[in-house]
Amino acid sequence: EKGGYDTFMEKEINEQPSAVADTLLGRTDAAGRLVLDELRISEDELRGVNKIIVLAAGTSAYAGTVAKYAIEHWCRIPVEVELSHEFRYRDPIIDPNTLVVSISQSGETMDTLMAVRYAREQGARTIAICNTNGSTIPRESDAVLYTHAGPEIAVASTKAFLAQITAAYLLGLYLAQLQRKLFTQQIRDILGALSEIPAKIQQVLETSDDVKELARNMKDTTSVLFLGRNIGYPVALEGALKLKELAYIHAEGFAAGELKHGPIALIDEGQPVFVVVPSPMDRHSLHAKVVSNIQEVRARGAKTVVVAEAGDEAVRDYAEQVFYVPETLPMLMPLLTTVPLQIFALELASAKGYDVDQPRNLAKSVTVE
Ligand code: M6R
Numbered sequence: 001e002k003g004g005y006d007t008f009m010e011k012e013i014n015e016q017p018s019a020v021a022d023t024l025l026g027r028t029d030a031a032g033r034l035v036l037d038e039l040r041i042s043e044d045e046l047r048g049v050n051k052i053i054v055l056a057a058g059t060s061a062y063a064g065t066v067a068k069y070a071i072e073h074w075c076r077i078p079v080e081v082e083l084s085h086e087f088r089y090r091d092p093i094i095d096p097n098t099l100v101v102s103i104s105q106s107g108e109t110m111d112t113l114m115a116v117r118y119a120r121e122q123g124a125r126t127i128a129i130c131n132t133n134g135s136t137i138p139r140e141s142d143a144v145l146y147t148h149a150g151p152e153i154a155v156a157s158t159k160a161f162l163a164q165i166t167a168a169y170l171l172g173l174y175l176a177q178l179q180r181k182l183f184t185q186q187i188r189d190i191l192g193a194l195s196e197i198p199a200k201i202q203q204v205l206e207t208s209d210d211v212k213e214l215a216r217n218m219k220d221t222t223s224v225l226f227l228g229r230n231i232g233y234p235v236a237l238e239g240a241l242k243l244k245e246l247a248y249i250h251a252e253g254f255a256a257g258e259l260k261h262g263p264i265a266l267i268d269e270g271q272p273v274f275v276v277v278p279s280p281m282d283r284h285s286l287h288a289k290v291v292s293n294i295q296e297v298r299a300r301g302a303k304t305v306v307v308a309e310a311g312d313e314a315v316r317d318y319a320e321q322v323f324y325v326p327e328t329l330p331m332l333m334p335l336l337t338t339v340p341l342q343i344f345a346l347e348l349a350s351a352k353g354y355d356v357d358q359p360r361n362l363a364k365s366v367t368v369e
Contacts, residue, residue, distance in 0.1 A: 006350075007154065007346075007350070007356050007357050008153040008154040008357045009154035009156060009158060009246075009346055009356045009357055010346060010356075012152055012153070012154055012158045012159045013158050013159070013205070013339070013342050014205055015149070015150065015159050016158065016159045016162050016198075016201050016205070016339065017198035017199070017201045017202045017205075018150075018198065019147070019148070019149035019150065019159040019160070019162055019166075020162050020163060020166050020194075020197050020198050020201065020335060022148035022149070022150075022163075023147050023148045023149065023163045023166040023167055023170075024166060024170070024194060024195060025148065027170055032184075032188055032191075033177065033184075034170065034173055034174045034177055034187070034191075036145060036170060036171070038143060038145055038146060039127065039143045039174075040142060040143045040144075041125050041127070041142050041143045043178055045125060046099070046174075046175060046178050046179075047178050047179055048096075048097050049077060049098070049099040049125075049175065049179075050077060050078075050097045050098075051077065051078050051080075051097065051098045051099070052071060052077055052079040052098070052100075052101055053079075053081075053082055053087075053092070053094070053098060053099075053100050053101070054067060054068065054079060054080070054081045054082065054100075054102075054103060055084040055087055055100060055101070055102045055103070055112055055115045055116060055119065056081070056083070056084055056103040056104060056112060057083055057084050057085060057104075057109055057111050057112055057366070058157070058241065059105075059156075059157040059160075059161050059238060059241060060103040060104055060105060060109075060112075060160075060161075060164060061081060061083055061084075061103070062161070062234040062235075062237050062238045062241070063103050063129075063161055063164035063165050063168060063234075064101070064103050064168070065081050065234035065237070066165050066168065066231055066234050066235070066334045067079065067081075067101075067103075067165065067168030067169070067171075067172065068080075068081050069230060069331065070168070070169055070231065070331045071168070071171070071172035071175070073331060074172050074173065074175075074176045074181060074182055074331075075172055075175045075176045075179060075181045075182075076181055077175065077179075077181075082115075083111075084109070084111040084112040084114070084115035084116075085115070085369070087115040087118065087119075088114060088115055092119075092122070094119060094122040094123060094124045095123065096123050096124070096125070098119075098124045098125075099124070099125050099126075099127065100116065100119040100120075100124040100125065100126045100127070101127050101128075101129060101171065102115070102116045102127070102128045102129065102130075102137055102141065103128075103129045103130075103164050103168070104128065104129075104130055104131075104135075104137050105130070105131045105132070105147075105149075105152055105157055105160035105164070106130075106131070106132055106135060106364065106365035107128065107130040107131070107132040107136055107137040107138055108132070108135050108136055108137070108365045109137070109365060109366055109367070110366065110367050110368055110369045111366070111369055112137060113137050113140065114369060116128070116137055116140060116141060117140065120140070120141075120142075125142050125143075126140075126141040126142050127141060127142065127145060128141040128143070128144045128145070129145050129146075129164055129167045129171070130145075130146060131146070131147045131148075131149050131152065131160045131163060131164075133146065145167050145170070145171055146167075147164055147166070147167045148163065149162075149163035152364075153357065154356065154357045155245070155357065155358055155359055155362045155363065155364050156242060156245045156246055156345075156359065156362075158242075158342050161338065162201070162335055162338065165334055165335060166197075166335065169190075169194065169331075169332070173187050173190060173191065190329065190331075193328055193329045193332055194332060196328070197328065197335050197336070200325070200328060200335075200336055201335065201336060201339060203326055204325050204326070204339045204340065205339065205343075208339075208340065208343045210321065210323065211323055211340045211343045211344050211347070212343060212347045214305065214321055214344065215343070215344045215345075215346075215347035215348040215351060216347060216348070216351045218272065219348055219351040219352050221249060221272055221348075222249060222250060223249065223250040223271065223272075224240070224243055224250075224251045224272045224273075224274065225240075225251070225253075225254065225263070225266065225267075225271065225273045225274070225302075226239040226240045226251065226252070226253040226254070226273075226274045226275075226276070226341070227253075227255075227256040227259065227273060227276065227290070227293060227297075228253065228254075228256060228275070228276035229255060229256040229257060229276075229278055229286050229289070229290050230278055230282065230284070230286055231278075231331060231333060231334055232277070232278055232333065232334070232337060233253070233255045233256075234334065235276045235334045235337050235341070236253035236254065236255075236276050237253035238253070238338055238341065239251075239253060239274060239276070239338070239341030239344070239345070240252050240253035241253075242341060242342055242344075242345035242346075243344070243345045243348070245345075245359050246345045246346060246349035246354065246356050246359055247345060247348045247349040247354065248349075248359075248360070249348075256275070256289070256290050256293045257289070257293075259293055259296070259297070260296075264296065264297065264300070267297050267300040267301065267302050268300065268301055269301035270301060270302075270303055271297075271301065271302045271303065272303045273297050273302040273303065273304050273305070274305045274306075274307065274341065274344075275290065275293065275294050275297075275304060275305070275306050275307070275319075276307050276337050276341075277290050277291070277294075277306055277307065277309070277312065277315055278290055278330065278333075279309050279312075279327075279333060280309065280311075280312055280314070281330055282330045283330070287312075287314070291315060291318065294306065294315065294318045294319065295318050298318050303320050304318060304319045304320050304321075305319065305320060305321045305322075305323070306318075306319040306321070306322045306323070307322075307323050307325065307340055307341070308322055308323075308324060309324065309325060309326075309327050309328075309333070310324045310326050310327055311324075311327065312324070323340045325337055325339070
């Protein structure tokens, strides 16, 4: 049942090319236009959407944060990401033009279910991005966009995360198409780039020996920091969460720009810092800013491990180790940069002898509030 792998988590990480491919499957019609047929909200209603609230917890909330960057960029619709357990208790402002998008692998997370119910009571339209057919959250939502990652058994989410991001991109492109926020050709180009992602994930998987070796060498590490910026920020948060969950190591993710506002005080000799570097093609030139963050922490003794895009030579001089991922559109990078961080956490936890499929204190679905 583990398909030749030692653990479900390893199997699921290796299933990510098909999780993304299957989530993309059948979403365009013969004319190349997007069709999301599980959407039971009228197109008119979706044309009127002027605000999106994403509700989720844990890894699914990080998928929501990736979605925020992409959807705001493509659709020019403001997107708020709210931890579902915080949402009901802050008198959120919702009206009929607010679209609430819940993201839940299991579809049974009580915090997210209660938040969706509350949003509906307040008059919002709700769409569920979910990996589990017929589960409670999709049943209670106005529409569903299923991710097709296949059953995820390991408690730590991996393939479902990439599938959630993929589905959220599709939703963003669908809204951009309906609201005419992107040209047809732009949407085609993004879909084209998305269709190349599964093969690129495969490439990352096949070139992960160095990541594994580093993880084994770092098994006695007691703290790891992760930096990311823009759409790479939630990737840093996810890298830190995987390490906490699986290896029980103190790990924290920061937005790289926040470093100078406090966290840089944590850096001393030998402190491992992973940096998710934006594409050199990023339209805001964040690449240079993050490279200087790498220099700053390195000058204070940090051991820097960098995840960057193939061809990005600028990072080499400042990194103890660089893991390259294939080139793609800047907005799609999380589908690739996440993978080495997952493998790192898996390998480090395994080197410590921990049960990566069933980490201590955690349950696959959290069905209590
Ligand atoms: O099933 P859900 O996506 O609603 O679960 C949300 C979180 O409980 C989940 O992502 C959790 O953080 C995982 N253990 C992450 O690996």
